[in-house]
Amino acid sequence: MQTPTSHPGAARLALLAREKELMRLSDEIARERRALPRQRMDKPYRFEGRDGVRTLEELFGNHSQLLVQHFMFGEGWEQGCPSCSYMADHVDGMLPHLAARDVAFCAISHAPLEAIERFRQRMGWRFDWLSSHGSDFNADFGVSFTAEQLAAGPVHYNYRDQPFESEEAPGISVFQRDADGQIFHTYSTYGRGVEAMMGTYQLLDLTPRGRDEQGLSRTMEWVRHHDRYAPEPQPTAACCHARR
Numbered sequence: 001m002q003t004p005t006s007h008p009g010a011a012r013l014a015l016l017a018r019e020k021e022l023m024r025l026s027d028e029i030a031r032e033r034r035a036l037p038r039q040r041m042d043k044p045y046r047f048e049g050r051d052g053v054r055t056l057e058e059l060f061g062n063h064s065q066l067l068v069q070h071f072m073f074g075e076g077w078e079q080g081c082p083s084c085s086y087m088a089d090h091v092d093g094m095l096p097h098l099a100a101r102d103v104a105f106c107a108i109s110h111a112p113l114e115a116i117e118r119f120r121q122r123m124g125w126r127f128d129w130l131s132s133h134g135s136d137f138n139a140d141f142g143v144s145f146t147a148e149q150l151a152a153g154p155v156h157y158n159y160r161d162q163p164f165e166s167e168e169a170p171g172i173s174v175f176q177r178d179a180d181g182q183i184f185h186t187y188s189t190y191g192r193g194v195e196a197m198m199g200t201y202q203l204l205d206l207t208p209r210g211r212d213e214q215g216l217s218r219t220m221e222w223v224r225h226h227d228r229y230a231p232e233p234q235p236t237a238a239c240c241h242a243r244r
Helices: 010-034 082-088 092-100 113-123 147-152 191-197 199-204 237-242
Strands: 046-049 052-055 065-070 103-109 128-131 155-157 160-162 171-177 183-190
Touching: 065 082, 082 191, 092 103, 113 128, 171 191, 183 191
Parallel strands: 065 103, 103 128
Antiparallel strands: 046 052, 046 128, 065 171, 155 160, 171 183
């Protein structure tokens, strides 16, 4: 009897060659990403967190690298963006692994800390989440826009001018601190680039139906806050007895 691995078939072997090609290309792009010019950060940003007010440097903790999720949560919002929450759902389990490779992580939003904390507790997240309210951080990184900017026409997002409907936008930014304590911005990604944090998507891409987003008015329309999905049906007592 042949097993699936002993006789994969021509179609699977052809796809395997393409998958390996993609992996090699991904490795090459990662090397180019790491070689990008760095931008020194001299502006004295300050953020409010659970432990008080902190500078950008203090967000690194004992690490020399910092990943920041630009989490869409604007002033006056009652809850964070579902898609950004989908990203954030993947974080807590990664924290010790990131720390083992000298990387700190935090999320930063424009909303006041009180609103952030209320939502964080509802979602059960442990990662560091700070408010940039009152600073230029979100505006400088192109993820928050004023009503006047939106009304005036295209805004600059994802390295180009484009029409935008929301006052908040998603992104991921990376920073490095050198031996002298200088901080550099090394990379940012926006738009579909934030799928780097969406591990669920990578698994869905392996399944027969994939992301199953055809026919939706927008691709992530199906995404909910994790406490807002319909509960999985539970087996009845009769079903449990039937399996005994």
